[in-house]
Amino acid sequence: MEKQWQEMAPEEKQETLFARWISPKDPEGNDLKFPSPEIEKLYKERVTRIKDAIQLKKKPDRVPILLIPSFAPAYYSGLTPHDVMYNYEKIAPAWKKFFVDFQPDGHGHAFVPTPGKFLDILGFKLYRWPDHGVPKDTTYQCIEGEYMMADEYDAFIHNPLHFFYFTWPSRVFGALEPLATLPPLAGVTEMYTASVPFMPYGMPPVKAALQAMMEAGDEALKWMGACMAFAGEITMAGFPAYLAGATKAPFDVIGDTMRGTKGVMMDIYRQPDKLIAAMEALTPMEIQLGVDAAKQIGCPLVFMPLHKGADGFLSDEQYKKFYWPYLKKIILGLVDEGVVPFIWAEGGYNSRLDIIRDLPKGKTAWLFDQTDMAAAKKALDGIACVGGNMPMDLLTVGTTQQAVDHTKRLIDVCGKGGGYIMANGAFFDKVKWENLKAIVDTVKEYGVYK
Amino acid sequence: MAKDLVNMLADLKEQEVIKIVKDRLSAGEDPLKILEDARKAMEIVGQRFASSEYFIPDLVYSGEILKSVTGLVKPKLTKAAESKKLGKIVFGTVAGDIHDIGKDIVVFMLDVNGFEVHDLGIDVPVQKFVDKIKETGAPIVGLSGFLALAFDSMKQTVEAIKAAGLRDKVKIMIGGGQMSDEIKNYTGADAYGKDAMAGVTLAKKWTGAS
Numbered sequence: 338m339e340k341q342w343q344e345m346a347p348e349e350k351q352e353t354l355f356a357r358w359i360s361p362k363d364p365e366g367n368d369l370k371f372p373s374p375e376i377e378k379l380y381k382e383r384v385t386r387i388k389d390a391i392q393l394k395k396k397p398d399r400v401p402i403l404l405i406p407s408f409a410p411a412y413y414s415g416l417t418p419h420d421v422m423y424n425y426e427k428i429a430p431a432w433k434k435f436f437v438d439f440q441p442d443g444h445g446h447a448f449v450p451t452p453g454k455f456l457d458i459l460g461f462k463l464y465r466w467p468d469h470g471v472p473k474d475t476t477y478q479c480i481e482g483e484y485m486m487a488d489e490y491d492a493f494i495h496n497p498l499h500f501f502y503f504t505w506p507s508r509v510f511g512a513l514e515p516l517a518t519l520p521p522l523a524g525v526t527e528m529y530t531a532s533v534p535f536m537p538y539g540m541p542p543v544k545a546a547l548q549a550m551m552e553a554g555d556e557a558l559k560w561m562g563a564c565m566a567f568a569g570e571i572t573m574a575g576f577p578a579y580l581a582g583a584t585k586a587p588f589d590v591i592g593d594t595m596r597g598t599k600g601v602m603m604d605i606y607r608q609p610d611k612l613i614a615a616m617e618a619l620t621p622m623e624i625q626l627g628v629d630a631a632k633q634i635g636c637p638l639v640f641m642p643l644h645k646g647a648d649g650f651l652s653d654e655q656y657k658k659f660y661w662p663y664l665k666k667i668i669l670g671l672v673d674e675g676v677v678p679f680i681w682a683e684g685g686y687n688s689r690l691d692i693i694r695d696l697p698k699g700k701t702a703w704l705f706d707q708t709d710m711a712a713a714k715k716a717l718d719g720i721a722c723v724g725g726n727m728p729m730d731l732l733t734v735g736t737t738q739q740a741v742d743h744t745k746r747l748i749d750v751c752g753k754g755g756g757y758i759m760a761n762g763a764f765f766d767k768v769k770w771e772n773l774k775a776i777v778d779t780v781k782e783y784g785v786y787k
Numbered sequence: 788m789a790k791d792l793v794n795m796l797a798d799l800k801e802q803e804v805i806k807i808v809k810d811r812l813s814a815g816e817d818p819l820k821i822l823e824d825a826r827k828a829m830e831i832v833g834q835r836f837a838s839s840e841y842f843i844p845d846l847v848y849s850g851e852i853l854k855s856v857t858g859l860v861k862p863k864l865t866k867a868a869e870s871k872k873l874g875k876i877v878f879g880t881v882a883g884d885i886h887d888i889g890k891d892i893v894v895f896m897l898d899v900n901g902f903e904v905h906d907l908g909i910d911v912p913v914q915k916f917v918d919k920i921k922e923t924g925a926p927i928v929g930l931s932g933f934l935a936l937a938f939d940s941m942k943q944t945v946e947a948i949k950a951a952g953l954r955d956k957v958k959i960m961i962g963g964g965q966m967s968d969e970i971k972n973y974t975g976a977d978a979y980g981k982d983a984m985a986g987v988t989l990a991k992k993w994t995g996a997s
Binding site: 652 | 799801841842843844845847848851883884885886887888910934935936938964965967969970972973982
């Protein structure tokens with residue numbers, strides 16, 4: 338299988354991953370038995386619809402509709418984010434109810450409620466989460482900061498894996514501070530020096546950190562079990578999972594949670610070469626993350642949330658120098674392996690539309706938040722599938738009629754000729770459920786290609 | 788040399804700026820004059836940001852250079868710098884939301900444009916806004932928020948200001964992430980500002996400074 342994979346062209350790899358997605362396997366590796374032929378048909382129609390919209394080879398039967406929620410499924414079931422983060426068994430029923438009631442064309446898994454006890458055990462410091470700095474009924478939020486210092490670029494570039502295994506965890510997990518003292522195991526290749534780098538592992542603080550990691554691992558497994566229970570149930574109800582995993586643009590990896598927004602912006606001026614070298618060091622890792630996920634799960638779509646390249650965050654010149662070249666390398670690296678980057682361009686992307694056109698045809702999907710969709714469709718027509726833009730204000734405080742009108746307008750503007758996925762433009766929590774339902778129903782009626 | 792400092796700082800030449808400031812200080816120049824030049828430079832930075840010549844990294848960097856300049860000048864100051872302010876503004880990210888990048892940029896732009904900004908920080912409880920408005924008598928309030936949950940926090944903040952009998956004494960602007968005119972109506976605020984410059988324009992309009 339692996340050799341065969343190596344010999345395939347990117348096109349064939351993409352087709353292979355789509356084929357695996359459309360014919361899922363059960364845990365034993367046999368063809369999944371759906372509860373009824375009707376449900377199996379529904380599942381396959383949904384995958385085909387999304388595939389056709391992305392590949393741009395032919396028009397789908399209708400515009401696909403995806404709902405990409407944050408904690409909305411919890412709120413919809415009358416639960417708080419805290420409830421689902423601390424009671425994993427509540428995840429599957431709530432998430433299933435949400436997708437079954439609203440009937441979009443797929444689901445993006447139930448990974449939003451990260452396990453609360455896992456965070457407690459490790460003393461997570463990177464975010465505030467329900468009852469830990471924000472109220473129980475509120476979503477978690479990242480704490481901006483420098484988790485890699487300005488003078489640590491060389492160490493990172495020299496050995497990014499050591500940084501991610503030891504340095505970074507020691508800073509964002511309180512219980513893992515002792516990891517910062519651990520040396521690389523490079524000296525173990527000779528018998529007489531093999532024991533030396535192991536000495537710190539005998540120290541009580543390191544032992545406590547390792548113990549915390551094991552307990553956190555137990556918790557992560559429990560939680561993953563709950564998420565997989567949902568994935569299994571929802572697949573059997575005919576909804577394909579449209580995301581295999583996630584990866585990011587190197588500028589965002591560094592700007593989001595390593596150097597922080599301010600830090601990375603200073604680096605543009607004070608140490609641009611090191612910033613670039615660090616992004617180059619990250620590039621193969623970020624590609625690998627996406628490729629491994631797609632091949633393991635058997636779905637070509639990999640999520641790529643974009644943050645700090647949005648309109649206003651960087652000048653054109655800065656975007657072309659620091660953001661786009663490395664994002665493009667990741668996109669092309671994924672495409673080469675048959676993966677479809679499912680790109681979630683947060684904020685506005687109006688000033689970047691001409692730049693991102695420089696991509697191979699039918700290999701990516703771009704979901705926009707506040708971008709002018711007519712301009713996006715025009716720029717990417719024949720190049721990439723576009724989607725998104727269902728506005729948060731309409732979902733939250735608009736009338737149902739406004740939501741319906743906006744949906745029809747989007748289909749008129751972007752749906753022409755296919756290559757369009759209707760979806761929300763930003764993750765949503767509490768919205769007017771009747772508006773959400775109206776949007777899905779409108780797409781199913783108004784979005785049919787004749 | 789005065790012009791050099793203004794230009795160099797406006798052009799974000801960090802090392803040149805530091806050198807000029809050090810030279811002028813060791814030549815015994817009045818530190819207040821240096822600060823006045825820095826203020827002029829920041830005005831130019833603000834104009835360049837408004838005309839999309841500068842973007843967020845440039846603004847953030849100018850702030851860092853300015854911090855170094857004031858750090859050098861402050862120990863030499865014998866009296867506090869006095870400048871006439873255009874008006875007071877109470878500003879903060881509303882309750883439940885801890886995002887500060889957008890807020891900090893607006894506060895920075897309001898500050899370099901001559902407003903006295905009372906920045907309450909992030910996750911600001913409604914009562915804190917009310918108390919600060921009472922304490923300062925500020926005629927303008929800025930509510931920032933990134934998340935959709937801020938829609939309700941903003942609405943509650945506006946309602947609390949109203950309940951305290953202050954609603955007709957202040958103009959309220961909102962901005963950030965998913966805000967819009969629809970949300971402005973929902974919250975009962977007076978205006979929505981799309982970006983930092985829109986916030987400055989609103990503040991100038993409301994204080995009669997434009």
